[in-house]
Amino acid sequence: QVRLVESGGGLVQTGGSLRLACAASGRTFSRNAVGWFRQAPGKEREFVAAISGSGGLTSTADSVKGRFTISRDRAKNTVTLQMNGLKPDDTAVYYCAATDRNWAVSLNEYDYWGQGTQVTVSS
Secondary structure (H helix, E strand, O other), X not given: OOXXXXXXXXXXXXXXXXXXXXXXXXXXOOOOOEXXXXXXXXXXXXXXXXXXXXXXOEEEOOOOOOOEEEEEEOOOOEEEEEEOOOXXXXXXXXXXEEOOOOOOOOHHHOOEEOOOEEEEEEO
C-alpha cells in the first residue's frame, strides 16, 4: 500500500521560512514525478511545485516563484519544499502527491496523495 506522509508544517510570521518534507513508503517514487499542492479555506486545490522523476525538471507556480524550491533525495525516497519569504496568502493545507508518470503538473495527473500539513502565516 502506497503511503505519503507530509511533515514540517506550522505557524510562522510573514517573511519566515518553513521546510516541508514528503516521505513515501510502500513503493519507491524515485523515477516518478512528485508534486506539492495547497488548498486554502473556501478555495480550490492548486498546484505549487513539481519535480520530475529524474529530478532534472522542476516547475513552480507563479505565485511562489523565487520563494519556494522543490528538491528530492531519491536515496531516501523523500521530496522537500523549501518555503522562504512566506506571506499570509500562503496559508493553506499543503499536500504531497505522486504519480506513475515521469512528469506532471496537473492535479488530475496525480494518483497518490498524502493527508496534508497545515501551514499558517501570520501577518
